[in-house]
Amino acid sequence: MNPGTNKKAATEKRRTMNKIPVIIKREYLTRVRKKSFIIMTILAPVLMAALIIVPTVVMLNQGQDFKKIAVIEDGSDLFRTAIPNTKEAEFVYLEGVKLNELKTTFEQAGYYGILFISPEVINVPNAIQLISKSQPPIGLLEHIENSLEKEIERQKLLTYNIENLDQIIKKVQTRVSVQTIKIDAAGNVKETSTGIAMAMAYISGFLMYMLVFIFGSQVMRGVIEEKTSRVVEVIISSVRPVQLMMGKITGIALVGLTQFLIWVILTIGIVTVLKTTVFQKTSVTGVTQVTTQNLMTIDQTGTISAKTAEATSPEMEELAKFFSSALNQPWGVIIISFIFYFITGYLLYASIFAAIGSAVDNETETQQFMLPVTIPIILALMVAIGTMQNPESSLSFWFSIIPLTSPIVMVARLPFGVPFWQLALSMALMIVTFMAFVWMAAKIYRTGILMYGKKTSWKEMWKWLRYSG
């Protein structure tokens, strides 16, 4: 006999023990231990952080790379003072120099490039050339274009012989920026940014899509694996099919949540670490360089007047605005809803995927069933992207109520503010639907998982759904 066996006690234990946790544990551990999981989990936040950090670093480096540019005019003297220097570039106006001569020597002379302005520029806008050995940065080009445009405009206006033209122009110059303010039901006023809402809508909508789709199809692959390797027969003889299905779905959901959490924590961690090292430098250089930048760098969203621009860096202002706007988002509702929609949406789709996995013999056979499942998901993603343009459209409304698409569309709508009754209705429908789908999937699964060699049709699945025993 085996050692350590107390038959009666063991038998009693067998009957009472719930086996779903055992299944969940296996599903979870085998996936979390996979190399691909570990790599993805670590790599994705690094990439995310890189996405956030790299543009900043590039911007800073551009600033430090000072350029001297020679300006030559062909025979005229219209733009001597038209282009102001910036922190990135100095414009040196050269007289009596031939373009062809300078072309060969400008590098030795310490110039980054030659800006050649032909006198036809007043009438022919593209009569300007910037000659350099490397591709000039876009910011530099914009600066030159803006400056010359302004100067040409000014000179054209001069031809109308208006008195005190310069003062008039200064007076009429205005800068417009729409400030968005949201009033909630309690009448509280919150300053928000449409940009933030759009970004959040995009991120949460896309994240939801990824989580539901990736982990949902993992469920399907897991079911197919068990079916083709016939593991399922061994397991079904010890646990009920529904237990196996729910164990698998739950285990994979936990894998998804784990990965998601690690991503969030790592991304925040990496960004904070880099921010303290990189951004500190920005704030110092930012302030000192403001004055030279003047009007040119003022952005579309800022409401900075010329005076304040001299006091604080526009970037800092923007950053502060960004954070205050981000903080003004209804975070509680967004996070709770996101988790709600992830769980219900995932359960809904995972159960469909499980049913499909049980009905086929291998992965290639899944095609015919996958299409009708993929369509609502893709549609939802498209509508979610449309939502960012127009959150109040009736299309967005309906798609955020219909359960198959609501997880993706509703989370995209949330940052723009959703009436409570709509959210409640959508959630209620979601709960009813996901329970119905899990129930149906379990019925199909129970029959399908033990069917081999027959090509399954929709009709067949419908029949399985109605089996009683």
Add this chain to the structure above:
Amino acid sequence: MALFEAKNVTKQYGTQLALENVSISVPEQSIYGLLGPNGAGKTTLIRIINQITGPDSGELFLEGKKLKPSDVAEIGYLPEERGLYKKMKVGEQALYFAQLKGLTRHEAMIRLKYWFRKLEIVEWWGKKVEELSKGMQQKVQFITTVLHEPKLLIFDEPFTGFDPVNMNIIKNEILFLRERGATVIFSTHNMGSVEELCDNITLINKANTILEGSVYEIRKQWAANEYDLVFEGDVKMDGNEHYNILNTRNDSGKSIIRLKTTSDIRTNEIISTATGSGNLLSFNPALPSMNEIFIRVVESRN
């Protein structure tokens, strides 16, 4: 007393009749063979016993009581197609299945060590299943089937994929398990193993039972008054009014003569006549092999 009984089990898949009024009765601590050509309904019956699927009609009893879902803990099932997770390590996998069968991790570990040592696969504990040969995988699966010491063991084609040496090991393990009190049902095409192992059999063909009973009785029944006489040296016998000589074979200095009685003659009389023909070494009823019986029964039905 019968440990397991199935009474008038019928199962239909769509229009396909898989089992029709099949009954089996498996005595305690015996080995029961479930035979039949491919597609006869053996696997369906096994699945019903495992409660993977339910019968349309008929009843099942374990130890005289109606079979209930919790009884799966008392049944060990080795499916025909081996089911193991390919990417999972052998030991972990065995532990998983043991836990699904309701053993605690600690208990499972102790038993697994015992069995891994017994079947000499200890060094495979940390390997992935896909690295194992088919026979190895089968040993692992065999262990996971018997580990929780169920009262009833069901093996669906347990010998496919084994070389003769390992086949013998598994045969001995099955006999050993019976010694320890287990009752075994197994389905096979390997008739040699049926003769060696089975106490009773049921032969299923086209969803129906066509032969049932103890192996010895069935073979005797099918012997149909045939006897084998073995003589030393080269011996010939002639038929008479009581029996016919069917054939005579010479095998390494012995003559084997098969005769068939045509009247109600007593075997003693045959022996006394035979001793006059030469030095009689043995006299046996000529038991046809299960293989012969299987083929003859199935063909006569088709």
